[in-house]
Amino acid sequence: MDFMLDRIHKAQSFCNAACEKMGQQINIMEVCGTHTVSIFRNGIRSTLPKRLKLLTGPGCPVCVTDQGYIDIVLQLADRDDCLIATYGDMVRVPGKGGSLETKRTKANVKVVLSSEDALQLAKDNPNKIVVFVAVGFETTAPATAVVVKEAAAGSIDNFCILSGHKLVVPAMRALLSGKNHNIDAFLCPGHVSVIIGYGAFAEIVEDFGRPCVVAGFEPLQIIEGLGEICQQFSADKAELKSVYPAVVTEQGNTTAQKIINECFEPADGYWRGLGKIEKSTLKLKDKYSRFDALKRYNITETPGEDTSGCRCGEVLCGLIEPPECGLFGKSCIPQTPVGPCMVSSEGACAAWFKYGQPKREQ
Amino acid sequence: MKTTKNDRILLAHGGGGQLTDELIRHHILPKLKNDTLAELGDSAKLNVASKSLCFTTDSYVVKPLFFNGGDIGKLSVCGTINDLAVAGSKPVALALSLIIEEGFEFKLLDKILSSISQAAKQNSVNIVTGDIKTVEAGAADKIFINTAGIGVKLAGVDLGFEKIATGDKIIINGTIGDHGLTIISQREGIKFQSQLQSDCAGLAGLTCELLKNTSGVNPVRNKTPEASVSRLTGISNGVKFMRDPTRGGLAATLNEISKGSGLSIEIREADVPVSPVVQAAANMLGFDVLTIANEGKFVAIVSPESADDCLNICKNHPLGKEASIIGEVVQTHDAPTVELITKIGGKRIVQMPYGRELPRIC
Numbered sequence: 001m002d003f004m005l006d007r008i009h010k011a012q013s014f015c016n017a018a019c020e021k022m023g024q025q026i027n028i029m030e031v032c033g034t035h036t037v038s039i040f041r042n043g044i045r046s047t048l049p050k051r052l053k054l055l056t057g058p059g060c061p062v063c064v065t066d067q068g069y070i071d072i073v074l075q076l077a078d079r080d081d082c083l084i085a086t087y088g089d090m091v092r093v094p095g096k097g098g099s100l101e102t103k104r105t106k107a108n109v110k111v112v113l114s115s116e117d118a119l120q121l122a123k124d125n126p127n128k129i130v131v132f133v134a135v136g137f138e139t140t141a142p143a144t145a146v147v148v149k150e151a152a153a154g155s156i157d158n159f160c161i162l163s164g165h166k167l168v169v170p171a172m173r174a175l176l177s178g179k180n181h182n183i184d185a186f187l188c189p190g191h192v193s194v195i196i197g198y199g200a201f202a203e204i205v206e207d208f209g210r211p212c213v214v215a216g217f218e219p220l221q222i223i224e225g226l227g228e229i230c231q232q233f234s235a236d237k238a239e240l241k242s243v244y245p246a247v248v249t250e251q252g253n254t255t256a257q258k259i260i261n262e263c264f265e266p267a268d269g270y271w272r273g274l275g276k277i278e279k280s281t282l283k284l285k286d287k288y289s290r291f292d293a294l295k296r297y298n299i300t301e302t303p304g305e306d307t308s309g310c311r312c313g314e315v316l317c318g319l320i321e322p323p324e325c326g327l328f329g330k331s332c333i334p335q336t337p338v339g340p341c342m343v344s345s346e347g348a349c350a351a352w353f354k355y356g357q358p359k360r361e362q
Numbered sequence: 363m364k365t366t367k368n369d370r371i372l373l374a375h376g377g378g379g380q381l382t383d384e385l386i387r388h389h390i391l392p393k394l395k396n397d398t399l400a401e402l403g404d405s406a407k408l409n410v411a412s413k414s415l416c417f418t419t420d421s422y423v424v425k426p427l428f429f430n431g432g433d434i435g436k437l438s439v440c441g442t443i444n445d446l447a448v449a450g451s452k453p454v455a456l457a458l459s460l461i462i463e464e465g466f467e468f469k470l471l472d473k474i475l476s477s478i479s480q481a482a483k484q485n486s487v488n489i490v491t492g493d494i495k496t497v498e499a500g501a502a503d504k505i506f507i508n509t510a511g512i513g514v515k516l517a518g519v520d521l522g523f524e525k526i527a528t529g530d531k532i533i534i535n536g537t538i539g540d541h542g543l544t545i546i547s548q549r550e551g552i553k554f555q556s557q558l559q560s561d562c563a564g565l566a567g568l569t570c571e572l573l574k575n576t577s578g579v580n581p582v583r584n585k586t587p588e589a590s591v592s593r594l595t596g597i598s599n600g601v602k603f604m605r606d607p608t609r610g611g612l613a614a615t616l617n618e619i620s621k622g623s624g625l626s627i628e629i630r631e632a633d634v635p636v637s638p639v640v641q642a643a644a645n646m647l648g649f650d651v652l653t654i655a656n657e658g659k660f661v662a663i664v665s666p667e668s669a670d671d672c673l674n675i676c677k678n679h680p681l682g683k684e685a686s687i688i689g690e691v692v693q694t695h696d697a698p699t700v701e702l703i704t705k706i707g708g709k710r711i712v713q714m715p716y717g718r719e720l721p722r723i724c
Contacts, residue, residue, distance in 0.1 A: 043708025
């Protein structure tokens, strides 16, 4: 414990030194939703110098999923021949005419814990077409690819996926290419880096001159990641580093990458808050197109309209903090979420609401 | 007709006729028999030499019925006993009502009745009256149990929110989160192998010992000089308030105490006992262990002078070996809040959990 505290104090001293040297606010964006939750749960913000500001990024899969995608899922849930298989957090995201949770009364929405469960659902329900709501970054994409291949090999034709898979690096590029951004450095996601390797962030450092540091999810690892970034600021450098060497390599998991590439190809796609980003989403390759729900049902994905007043998009880009949204803590609370950032357990608004400021008595 | 010919509950077993009688005589009485129950009257006659009684009821619909560390039977006895225990009373009698779905297997019913019998014996309390209803298949999920309990208030013990004062210490009698995570780990669709075990236990033995020994009624073991002085001069009872942190976990109970007393609470993460297997499971599922249900724990608010005494009494009891002083009652500045000092020295709010719908944990 003492050893841990020593390392924390060391990292904190780097943060203090950088803030002093820079003489202005330093904004570090944590890209991953799991980082956001850990930062709040461990009270990390309260231990940082005032001038070091953490911005929450577009790293929660449910949150970045565009409203248009949600509306397609809801549309499919209305069909009697469909069985929707989804990860838990998605069921509460509101869209046109309710959420999957309200549709669940029709018993054609099933919560699954893995893509394998979704495929099993198809095997168990031969009279229904199981549509797997496949969201997530490079972390969950390999698992989706595996079941698509399994379905193809076993000719399980009543199975398809609605791919909402997204790529992290194009989103980071989009953020830095925007005019309004205030991002000085990135705390890069640990889980995604296990798959894509920390080398994938090199282009951000090279093209935009922003420090990128990959960190794990324990409080010590996060603080050390922030300390590493601050050391770079003090030394006037912008480098690519991983402080998560136990599990993240430069190349990443090449087997998982290969499986993704076998099934998917990058395509332009919509993100909540960020709009359309070039080659930022994964769509099934032509040889697997019969498992593509969009093709099967002849649906074209169009950008959806965010609920009026909901500022999740700006929260996801680190432009505002949740309490700056007029709905936060008023009409948008965990019991009755308006936007996905309040729905997801990894959402910035939910974390802020749960661990952040005390809710004042009305 | 003998019930032994049936291996399942029939609707007629709740019909009040011969089958009901046989169910009571062949299955209930052999397990739960005592003089009061054996009279099989419309009401139980109790001789209680006290004017001050506690009375409570609770219904149990846990799924699955059998889980590592207990079952619905044990839970239905312990849960009601604990509600009486934390109110400062000694449980003396329980009522037991069974609502059974047609087709429920007798061997499972017998197993549940054995657990009820064992739990009642362990806690020195009799089941003195009861009821059985059967419902059509599909109208209930296997078996639901209601228990009601009467307890005799311990002499000289007066617990309440109004007794709580700044500086009071907060004690918990052991690890948190064990019950809730055990149930979740055995739920359909999530099932995972683990060494998780519910903490389901009746606490009256420990609470009675604690209350008797810190309220000046009886001499104390392991007493410290300071504690005995306060008792001799009768400054105040050591224990001021108790509650069992069931649904909503420690987070809900501490928030209730904070709100009820109008005072803030500060707890230290490092002092809150959590078993490594529970912590690992909570991390995996993304749960905050502070919000997970317990069924064999109580939180006691005690005067600072008596805190060490109380802790020792707990530690000397089988159900309090891992007891810990987890924090203090502190001055309220704005509104009463519960704050956690994290292991890394950060601070965050512990909110009243908003009740992620975890189905039927008790």
